[in-house]
Amino acid sequence: MTERSVHPALWPAPHASGAVDATVTVPGSKSVTNRALVLAALASEPGWLRRPLRSRDTLLMAQALRAMGVGIEETVSSSSAAAGAPDVSGEAWRVIPAGLHGPVTVDVGNAGTVMRFLPPVATLADGPVHFDGDPRSYERPLHGVIDALRALGARIEDGGRGALPLTVHGAGALEGGPVRIDASASSQFVSALLLSAPRFNQGVEVRHVGSALPSMPHIRMTVEMLRAVGAQVDEPETGGEPDVWRVAPSALLGRDLTVEPDLSNAQPFLAAALVTGGRVTVRDWPERTTQPGDALRELFTAMGGSCELTPQGLTFTGSGRIHGIDADLSEVGELTPGIAAVAALADSPSTLSGVAHLRLHETDRLAALTKEINELGGDVTETADGLHIRPRPLRGGVFHTYDDHRMATAGAIIGLAVPGVEIENVGTTAKTLPDFPDMWTEMLGA
Structure with a gap:
């Protein structure tokens, strides 16, 4: 990692002042x-x-x-x-x-x-x-x-x-x-x-x-x-x-x-378009791929956006509204933290199922998401194989990551819409997405 990518233990998640309009190059899968x-x-x-x-x-x-x-x-x-x-x-x-x-x-x-x-x-x-x-x-x-x-x-x-x-x-x-x-x-x-x-x-x-x-x-x-x-x-x-x-x-x-761009690591950037009602293009999105992250096109469209695949990449556009979703994520479990973060900001409840195995990932992701979103004022409950999320007005606070890169990016997504969110150990994103904090602030034009 470069020197400018070293961040303090608590990283103030940037708050979006308006609709995002950015083009992003995501590192390889x-x-x-x-x-x-x-x-x-x-x-x-x-x-x-x-x-x-x-x-x-x-x-x-x-x-x-x-x-x-x-x-x-x-x-x-x-x-x-x-x-x-x-x-x-x-x-x-x-x-x-x-x-x-x-x-x-x-x-x-x-x-x-x-x-x-x-x-x-x-x-x-x-x-x-x-x-x-x-x-x-x-x-x-x-x-x-x-x-x-x-x-x-x-x-x-x-x-x-x-x-x-x-x-x-x-x-x-x-x-x-x-x-x-x-x-x-x-x-x-x-x-x-x-x-x-x-x-x-x-x-x-x-x-x-x-x-x-x-x-x-x-x-x-x-x-x-x-x-x-x-x-x-x-x-x-x-x-x-x-x-x-x-x-x-x-x-x-x-x-x-x-190597193709890592489509799962593109998730927070696409989520930024959905959360802010903006537009984000991820360069070099493949026309055909076995990567689970390709499911984001369908999932985030169902939550209120639209997308277009061009020779330059995938352009995702938010509508200004976020809808809840009922989704079986058994085939794309790694997308759960980012989807849960967006769902916490939606206008209707969401049920995410098929992901009991996430309890055995970098951390127990179901327990971690429940605890961290609820401590910001949310209403998330664990089910046998997933999460039920009832949107509530959220407030700022510390979002803990448990040394889990996808927890860190989930917190950053929430921070776009909620002032005062601080991500604990955002450096854990180096596991799969080096320089994420710099990419995130550059996307916002900061």
Whole structure:
């Protein structure tokens, strides 16, 4: 982070004096960046990752792969694209696969993608790989990955916790084959196994046996990215058995991938247009994507706005009114904090459902949203699988983040309409959206 992005413990959330009118460039997708790093590290030839997200979570992933022997060279490239083609200038990472090795220690921070995607990679290393992280990471479930890897032939020491810290004793290979897991706590359990599966001797057949899987778009993203590097994947979406994914053993190709903007991180900026009755354009919004954030077009339109997708990006325009919404967010749970913030400012109640798994994210997001919005004068109640929000006049006060980046951006959204909101530890946004405070104030013309 640059020096100007370091902010005090309490950050006065900017209050909008009128309708926002701005164009925003959102950094690359964390979900795509970290999946691409894993696939490039396991490939049979070097590859390029252009416009990767540089944030705490992605730097932890790159640092971990380097520790296990993968070469990752950071460069700045200039565009050589033909007229009319996308501009791919900017930062680029060249990933050079190598024999994975231990002993090493990996710091996962509080990144779900790092703590879940890398233990399967570590089974392919020659030697032990120890995983540790932030205190909150010890509370996040890993049992689905740990139990599955053991069933596939891995040796893992976790003290019986089903969570961090743990050590994977890599043997240079993993037999693989069929495995049954309950991934209802996190779709990342499935993605973790699929990403490394082409390197397993038998590939893998993952059969989910629990209740409904959350965040299915993230699994579809994993499958599409695997296919893009040459993997053979059978999935329910293409006629396979329900809740079964099969990946055949194969070599992976090195690719030249340009990372899409992180559409979930575009949420607060689109929300600004809705809250202020203004207009915000997010550059380079893809016409087609597996990112869950693409659902914002439909969700925020239902809450009172309109959008237009052009070659320049997505332009979202607020109507000056915010409507409540009844929405099943099971596939797009990460959008819940921002939607809850907007719903607290609406003209009618909202019910957000299908997101019980958010209690196991960076923090218990349902409890945190309820507490923080209510302490500003709101009326939010938890349900079994979500939130019921009755709009009330809100007042200023401290909005705590619990080291959760999406709590920080939710508080900033409320601050647009409510004077005197102060965000505690806004710096936690560096997890996936570096320099958010500066981007936010620049959007407002401050």
